[in-house]
Amino acid sequence: MDSMTVEFRTGHDEAVLDLTDDCRDFVARRGDGLLQVFVPHATAGIAILETGAGSDDDLLAALGDLLPADDRWRHRHGSRGHGRSHVMPAIVPPHATVPVLDGRMALGTWQSVCLVDLNVDNEVREVRFSFLRSG
Numbered sequence: 001m002d003s004m005t006v007e008f009r010t011g012h013d014e015a016v017l018d019l020t021d022d023c024r025d026f027v028a029r030r031g032d033g034l035l036q037v038f039v040p041h042a043t044a045g046i047a048i049l050e051t052g053a054g055s056d057d058d059l060l061a062a063l064g065d066l067l068p069a070d071d072r073w074r075h076r077h078g079s080r081g082h083g084r085s086h087v088m089p090a091i092v093p094p095h096a097t098v099p100v101l102d103g104r105m106a107l108g109t110w111q112s113v114c115l116v117d118l119n120v121d122n123e124v125r126e127v128r129f130s131f132l133r134s135g
Helices: 020-027 055-066 083-090
Strands: 002-009 015-018 033-038 044-049 095-101 112-117 124-133
Touching: 015 055, 020 033, 020 112, 020 124, 044 055, 044 083, 044 095, 055 112, 112 124
Parallel strands: none
Antiparallel strands: 002 124, 015 112, 033 095, 033 124, 044 112
8 A cells, every 4th residue: 555644734714625636646546456545643634526616615514504613512711612623523533535547536526535624723634545456
């Protein structure tokens, strides 16, 4: 298995960061297999969704409705509502797997691989890209 870790800046705002180009570069010329994208943080996730047409903002709005940034959370260190960031990976998991055929991700036309980060207290995230060759 080939693997590498890359740091991304998500800043101090909630973010949906498109990683598709980074994924595409990682799998290029690797043949057939599986791409595993994993974020080793307790407050971030990986989602496959359409970006650029408002879906990324819609995802943040939906997560805001489901997981409000208020004082209801038992996990209370950090900024107000920080506990919701620790619940979010149960909804948006910290991983995604994408089939790779002849060095190209087999994503649908409008699908992108994205890092989802609600944690405004941590502006840098690591993402691990791993490739498992078939055969």
